[in-house]
Amino acid sequence: MLLEVTGLSKRFGGLVAVSKLDLSIREGEIRGIIGPNGSGKSTLFNLISGVYQAEPGGRIVFAGEDITGYPSHEIARRGIARTFQLLRIFTQMSVLENLLIGYHPHVRYGSAAATLGSASVWTEERRLKDEMMELLGFIGLTDYAEIPAGELSIGQRRLLALGRAMAMRPKLLMLDEPAAGLSPVNVDKLLSTVLALKQRYGLTVVIIEHILKVVMESCDTVTVLEHGEKIAEGAPAAIKDDHRVIEAYLGKEMGDAEVRAFLKAS
Amino acid sequence: MEDASISAGDAVRRDLGARPLWSRLHLPWVAGALFLLLLPWATRNAYHHYILNLILINVILAVGLNIVKGFAGQVTVGHYAMAAIGAYASAVFAAKFGVPFWLALPAATLFTGLVGAIVGIPAFRLEGAYLALATLGLAESVRIAIGVTDYLGAAVGFSDIPPPVFFGRPVVDHIAYYYIVMPLALAGIYFSFCILRSDIGRSFKALREDSLAAAACGINVRKYKLLAFLISALYAGCAGSLQAHMAPGFLHPNSYTITEMVTLLLMVVMGGLGHIWGGVIGAAIVTVIYDLTRDYYQYQMAIFGMVIVLTVMFMPRGIGGLIDDYLAKRRFVAIRRAKANAA
The missing domain is CATH 3.40.50.300 (P-loop containing nucleotide triphosphate hydrolases)
Known part of the structure; x- marks a missing residue:
């Protein structure tokens, strides 16, 4: 089980x-x-x-x-990833950023490298942006990548909430x-x-x-x-x-x- | 339809892929450093150099405040007290223990960072106006405590703080001091860029918007709140230390009142809360205006207060936000146009 x-x-x-x-x-x-x-x-x-x-x-x-x-x-x-009944997407952040937040548990660089702006951070960010763009394509929101999530329609928001949960690479997905x-x-x-x-x-x-x-x-x-x-x-x-x-x-x-x-x- | 959306997707992806290499990304920083290096030659007198130093110290303060308030959304009114702690710590290290400036500055910065992290603990439970009240209380008690402690000069002020000594020569001139403040401010801006553009900055924004959803995405909310307070206190500590050692090497508790905090808030609100350039733009504009309107100083607070209200009402994301909206809209239109052409 x-x-x-x-x-x-x-x-x-x-x-x-x-x-x-x-x-x-x-x-x-x-x-x-x-x-x-x-x-x-x-x-x-x-x-x-x-x-x-x-x-x-x-x-x-x-x-x-x-x-x-x-x-x-x-x-x-x-x-375990979940969505919320009231969605709770980050409305002031861009659609792409919403997905990147979902990916947070898998980000590989540490705080020190991030502060110094090392090259490894740059490559990792590029890699995961590419990966999230692919996911964005899958849920059909590619065009909206850089638009604030608050400007999406309800249907698009539901898709984004699903995408954010998927970005976490979960084993179990719970949809409310x-x-x-x-x-x-x-x-x-x-x-x-x-x-x-x-x-x-x-x-x-x-x-x-x-x-x-x-x-x-x-x-x-x-x-x-x-x-x-x-x-x-x-x-x-x-x-x-x-x-x-x-x-x-x-x-x-x-x-x-x-x-x-x-x-x-x- | 399907094809068109794929081509638009490619446009965005191309755009992401076409971003410059990491090394080239640093060119603007080199250009900025060169500009700041030569800036004193464009000014006329020592007073201008003093204003330049003031702007840069305020930039450090405002950038730090923007991280905790603008990005992580923690409503703190205690930022100026952090600067006071940094200033007095640095003064004590240098004047009482004879520690050279070059050690007193990092020591005071770290000390303030530690205090800031402790102050961040109430933020685990308090939010919004309640957190503002708690931090205001802490900040005021710091100022009053300084004002009654004879060791720190009490209400008379802390004088004779030694200036930095550079190869045997004391740095008293404002233009010489500028070359200490400027690299630090530049480094501060650079680090804030790196932090805010990375996963850390995104996590800050997520907990600002919805800490429950952020936690559901695997973000350790307490850790990131603490981190935000720690980073902003490091900035404030560094700025405070720079205030302490700037000629004439004098500190007074009255330079750390709620008035200064409101001025600082104005900088961040006007520049753009949560905008990566917010602190820099705001500090520059407000410091200059503050200086130009010095003759009407009794009206300053009333005007600043009004400007905050008007900014929040009509320009909620500040000057930085206006620029951002413009750029984002232009890009969206460009993508849509590319799609229409492809179809």
């Missing part, structure tokens, strides 16, 4: 956001995570990526190493609602980009998504959360018909007796 989460919980005051969650992600799979609003999907991402600290008792093991309680940057350095707010055409474009990236770099991908089309078409396995608990897990086709999942999304189907009681009460 690439990622093994056991007994993970998170409380905010009295509210239980994630409760004793177990999750195993196989290397090379695409995992979808779905669930109604407030079911703990994003909290799960924040726990895995070290933004939040889990309650005692939870454990997160990545590639054989226990990373529970590690700070964010250490987790990122070990190969990558297709939210996109037009159907752009959803397809984003989906094919994710699949192409996965093919090319041999990634493992976890996707939180509300657009069911994305989940059904691209995921190998789907995990369904409700109230911070896992209520179902399996192949997309099986999940679609699971009565607990339908209940979670649409509410419980009422029996005759219940309907009568409900009508009487109102």
